[in-house]
Amino acid sequence: MNDVVLEYSAAGLGEDDLDGFFLGWREPPSPARRVQILHSAHLVVLARAHDRRVVGFITAITDGTFSAYIPLLEVAPDWRGRGIGTRLVRAMLERPEGCYIVDLVCDDDLVPFYEKASYRSSDCAGCRETTIGIRCAITLP
């Protein structure tokens, strides 16, 4: 885990850097779109291995002062289970411009992961939960 560093910018990120991400998506974004997504996010944290390979990322959309939403978090499959996902979530929550509200939506099976990263689950996205089984996780006050 110590050989992975976190970077708070997507500057210089290229299409090759995001090979191997967006796995399992029904309609994964094109390589060019992936880069665009990370460059367009208001906040981004990258996890890079010692050889500079991107092994994980998290993005947020925010008003820049009070509230934010995390649409994307992913760790490369061969780097999972080493605490990188947790580090990325915490890094986003602890940014200097950190917001009071940092919401996200996840599948039920990921609730334990986010709870370990200081979230608690909530039924506040009730319409999603009743139709497609998704919960909303919200930060502890």
Ligand SMILES: CC(C)(COP(=O)(O)OP(=O)(O)OC[C@H]1O[C@@H](n2cnc3c(N)ncnc32)[C@H](O)[C@@H]1OP(=O)(O)O)[C@@H](O)C(=O)NCCC(=O)NCCS
């Ligand atoms: C979810 C994800 C980011 C976790 O990254 P990671 O680096 O493997 O997570 P960590 O190593 O920090 O795991 C922390 C803890 O959460 C648990 N955990 C990780 N993924 C989990 C999952 N899918 N379901 C349940 N628990 C999980 C780990 O077992 C670990 O528990 P431990 O501390 O008792 O050992 C990664 O599995 C991933 O990229 N998944 C595909 C994309 C995705 O689902 N993103 C989230 C969208 S909301």
